[in-house]
Amino acid sequence: MKTLYLLEPENPGAAWAPFAGAAPLSELRAGAWRLRERWERALGARTRGIVASHAGVAHPGAPPIIDGTTITGPAWVVDVTYAPRLPMRAIGEAHRLLHGGRAVAWRLDAGERWQGPFDSGNGRVIEGIPLAGAADLVTALEEFLFTDTLAGLESGTDPIPAHAIVLGNPGAIALRGAELEPGVVIDVRKGAVILDEGVTVRSGTRLEGPLWAHPHTWLLGGAMRHLSAGPHCRLHGEISTSVFAGHANKSHDGFVGHSVIGSWVNLGAGTITSNLKNTYGSIRLDLGSERIETKRTNLGALIGDHAKTAIGTLLSTGSIIGAGANLFGAPRAPRNVPPFAWGGDDDTPLRADSFIDVAKRVMPRRGVEVSADTEAALRAMHRRLTER
Incomplete structure (x- = not known):
């Protein structure tokens, strides 16, 4: 198998924001797959390391963060701020993969050392975002x-329970060790639905494809559509066109x-996001003195x-809630909440020891013990984001 570096x-x-500095960007989902996984599938490769000095320490279970100067071919080095469309067209003997006139991936030959992005060598145009x-x-x-x-359907399916209500072609459903209670509605008229190992779907849940629930995610009732979630998520209520990272x-x-929605987030009962301005105008992100025009009507x-x-808690369109923030008090939260904020408006961040105490209560509930290495990673994240 090919070797891949991110x-x-x-x-x-x-x-x-709010993901930079908390963990590698490569662990964020773009569609059904993390950015790392998209590149691995595109190139038929396995990731050996991530060059991400902004993150400092990788997520538990993620490939290690490395110094880019240690990379030696044969290998591919790819830009994680580009998401390739799958399946990717054959690339032959290309040394560079191109999109919009710029290189987004570079191939190193055996013994060749990585010295940064290069503009020489045979290039092949690929599709993506x-x-x-x-x-x-x-x-x-x-x-x-x-x-x-649709590609996920190729791996086959368990029998669909007779008590499931299917709208559309049952061939667009893949169940892989998932459990459905009676009365679950699965609507595949607009896309396929994939439910992985250990997924539980309770009565009163309506799933509309495209939707992928990753392993051990529980769907506990409500209308859910255009969703990529998991592993180990617990979801209820109305959810549309959203990504939930693990746990x-x-x-x-x-x-x-x-x-x-990032990893280990907890949304209290009745938390509501607004995803459309009253004016139906483009949504801006307000980050202190910086404003970013998203050119999106829905966010x-x-x-x-x-x-x-x-x-x-009420969250306005384009709200950014920093890692480790704990929102309470006024129902309407500020649009830009800094990392580890305590209450939203308080300038004093949650202390590292308090953050670790909470993590030690929360993470074992999903079978993840806070080992010495995990605690060190969490403390490093707290330090990076509060010392900026």
Whole structure:
């Protein structure tokens, strides 16, 4: 199998808030797959390391963060701010993969050392989406999830229970060790539905494709459409066109739309995102003195890893909730909440020891023990994001 290295921006910038600095961007989902997984599938390769100085320490279970100067061929080095469309066309003996006049991947021959992106060598144009920031992950979901789920059907399915209500072609459903209670509605008229090993779907749930629930995710009732979620998520209520990273919680009522939800997020009962301005105008992201024009009409919230909202929290269009933030108090949260904020408006961040204490209560509930290495990674994340 080919060797793959992932190249991230040294300074991703405000457009990648609230995820930059918390973990490698390559662990974010673009469609059904993480950016790392998309490149692995595109090239038939396995990732050996991530060049991501902004993150410092990788997520537990992710490939290690490395110094780019240690990379030696044969290998591919790819830009994770580009999401390739799958399946990728044959690339032959290309040394560079190109999109929009720029290189997004580079091939090193045996013994060749990585010295940075290069402009020489045979190039092959590929299809995909350049990602200027976190909001573009919603665009990637819209563009990719339909074909990602169709490709997912090729791995086969368990028998569909007779008590499931299917709208459309049952051949567009793949169940792989999933459990469905009676009365679940699966609508595949607009896209396929994939339910992986350990997925549980409770009565009163309506699933509309394209939708992919990754392993051990529980869908606990409500209407869910155009969704990529898991592993180990707990979801309930109305959810539309959103990505939930692993171990996220939304176990109660409340609308989440056109949003990107990080790992270990907990949304309290009645948390609601707005994803459309009253004017139907383009949504801007306000990041202190910097404003980013997304050119999107629909955009909900971008919520960083380990963030939590209280019951009844209201999130405006284009809200950015920093990693580790704990929102409570006024129902309407600020549009830009800094990392580890305590209450939303408080300038004093949650202390590292308090953050670790919470993580030690939360993570074992999903079978993840906070080892010494994990605690060190969490403390490093807290330090990076609060010392900026």
